[in-house]
Amino acid sequence: MFSIGALSDRTGVKIPTIRYYEEMGLMPEPERTAGNQRRYTQAGLDRLGFIKHARDLGFTIEAIRALIDLNDRPDHSCATANAIATAQLDDVRAKIARLQRLETELVRIATHCDGKGRASDCYVLTSLADHGLCETAH
Amino acid sequence: MFSIGALSDRTGVKIPTIRYYEEMGLMPEPERTAGNQRRYTQAGLDRLGFIKHARDLGFTIEAIRALIDLNDRPDHSCATANAIATAQLDDVRAKIARLQRLETELVRIATHCDGKGRASDCYVLTSLADHGLCETAH
DNA sequence: TCTTGAACCTCTAGTTACTAGAGACGTTAG
């Protein structure tokens, strides 16, 4: 049996976060000691590892809840898991595309200002005031 | 003079958001009609455009506050503006790098599952449970 | 001028995924 601190040490998930996952229904309610402290089994540790890995990959709590439900029903079709993973990939790709457009603009903005001029003719301020100077839609 | 709705229409910033910016000190408190409704000048419209553009480029409210302060002091050095823009660029690049690592993993995960199997041997679920299958640190 | 419907007002609370802190209680090594 593991205390909540032991789980935290083994997974890198902070203690309040583990309690938060419990409240959100991702972690099952564990057994308690006579003094009301949580005690986890190996299954609890494994589940927290699953949650952490999914969070590290950017899945939302809601998506993880669906994935865990599926994990608990081995005979069920994995179509939902596939849909969730694919949606997450699409989301990540959309975010990358947007950030690359921002990068383009920020490179332009940062390179046209050396930080040594006055605010009145600073390219950073000018280009924030005028989207017409931008090269991309963003 | 523009009503808050006119400002919203012209900039694409929603009305509650404009009020929120006012509360955060980004928008100056505008004049009011006898009936307490906000009335903005061209300067207010310009400032909202500045804020929107900066938000679209990912700057935080705090960063924008600093940039606006600088905009209001034309004789001041633009060193701070340069520092803020550079930091924002670094931040965007770090986010892109992380998302590209996630993309690598998600492509692997999504392509090894056709969504037609059972949950018990679904690659999506397996690989979420085991970070050892990952190709990158993330 | 009156009316009516859209726009506006303030205030509270909800969103996401946590994080911090207060004050009290439990556990364990020496």
Add this chain to the structure above:
DNA sequence: CTAACGTCTCTAGTAACTAGAGGTTCAAGA
């Protein structure tokens, strides 16, 4: 047995909004 550390619940705070309730004001047409 006691000190020190771990854990408990609860509240509130974070970023940047968004939604809704309940009430007031504005503007345009009759």
